Amino acid sequence: MLSIGIDLGGTNIVAAVVNEEYKMLATAKTPTNTPRSAEEIFDDIAKVCNEAMEKAGVTIADISSVGMGTPGTVNDDGVIEFANNLGFNNVPAKDMIKERLGDIPVFIANDANCAALGEAYAGCGNGSKNFVAVTLGTGVGSGIIAEGKLVTGVNAAGGECGHMVIMVDGEECTCGRKGCWEAYASATALINQTKAAMAEYPDSVMHKIAAEEGKVSGRTAFDAMRKGDIAGINVVNNYIKYVACGLINLVNALQPEIICIGGGICNEGDTLMKPLGKFVQAERYSIHSKIQTKIMKAELGNDAGIIGAALLGSID
């Protein structure tokens, strides 16, 4: 059977018809255009679903379930309890989709959790039952699959590993805590760390690189490192240490088969992944275990969330 996966984002709504081999047969997309009412947004969600079905040459009768990933927290009744960037407060997403598409099984989950499911089943996880997906982006997003189940906790708000403190009384985090992993390991944090090092080292090649690019980005320090710039090397080494710290925390708590890393920073490839792997190998608590967590690069990019959403109806 086919299913529909929807990625409801702050910028775009994307829907896809997905087959049993986790392939997207057709997609459709429209801007989310926030702020506007939930009614209007869900009308557009139904519209992109219908467009995707039309492109795939199927009807709702061919669809076994609809799954949607959304920012924010979702409860077991399919209600989006709170999603800051959509302006949603207790929006009954599941019912609103059913009203528009008909009486079909509908599943709603957090977008980071959907992305984790997508990577675990259709991406680098290759069906792994113990899997954590971490996205190093504006923030640090994550989703946990343990013993074959998505760990959403008692209130469907689980998997916020970016908001685990790695430095008591450390950098302020957007969540109100101090010292969260996100405040050290996100792309935003890397840019802040790069800017701080540039202020301290006016002779660093990072100034030239940033001027050429027109901005300081997550690549600036990595590019400087490749030119042998000491300040750049230090920024990168410290950043990788912070990323590794959170990864090892997750290994020790959950012992996943795979931790998959996504987000733009991953384009650095082995420059990032190799030292991360070394840190994890050196500090994991399970040093005597035969089986060790693999640190892998995410494979599906933005498609992970859509494919994962489409999978919500077919996993336990």
Added chain:
Amino acid sequence: MLSIGIDLGGTNIVAAVVNEEYKMLATAKTPTNTPRSAEEIFDDIAKVCNEAMEKAGVTIADISSVGMGTPGTVNDDGVIEFANNLGFNNVPAKDMIKERLGDIPVFIANDANCAALGEAYAGCGNGSKNFVAVTLGTGVGSGIIAEGKLVTGVNAAGGECGHMVIMVDGEECTCGRKGCWEAYASATALINQTKAAMAEYPDSVMHKIAAEEGKVSGRTAFDAMRKGDIAGINVVNNYIKYVACGLINLVNALQPEIICIGGGICNEGDTLMKPLGKFVQAERYSIHSKIQTKIMKAELGNDAGIIGAALLGSID
């Protein structure tokens, strides 16, 4: 049906016959007497099992399964891969118990995970499917139950939340990392924090309390606080902040229904539990969720591990 739970500890081996209502009908105990061979230790394990059955007036025919909690890491084949304080390296625990007790289902798990199961099903969890047990003792032990399953990970070494770093480059931990939660939140850490404050404040009443007790203990700073001693108050407040930091990390990652806290420090009761609850309430990421994690005191003490071990055969 009845089952047998075994707690293989560094000091004692305890076995109990446990009924379907999670009650221990009879127990037997013998010293572990390390170091000695695994063969000898498993002979004694079989002996205490037989003693417990005899006391309960039952035979092995009345027993549906045998479960054992052990320190260290256990793989899916029931082999204890490594247990430092028992001197065990790749000991086939499951097979060795079967050889001695007959062809009965045998399950082996880490002792902290067994204790978590015991508290979740028979203790303060009251059957909770999303549950974390944390023990503040010599170290910080923990066990995770997510979506009804014990989270042991891909190598049965999961649940080591005490070895999640909360302070990058912080205090040295016994595991080789720096800044682990255990190095700040264990009873051992509290004693170190107390001693450091005593060295800094020679006029603190902690000196008198420790002299009367003959040692600095996990209670010293709490007792000083109750006498209005500023240095004692600061030690307690900082310690509670460290404990809370790790708890909030677990809430954000796993959103358990309950986190249960065990270990001697829990005897402080509300003095510990109330401020912990306040910290969690203030800093949890899921501030908009209707359902929130409860922080509770463990109920079963040392029995949690034995009852949890007995349960291994009856849970998924």
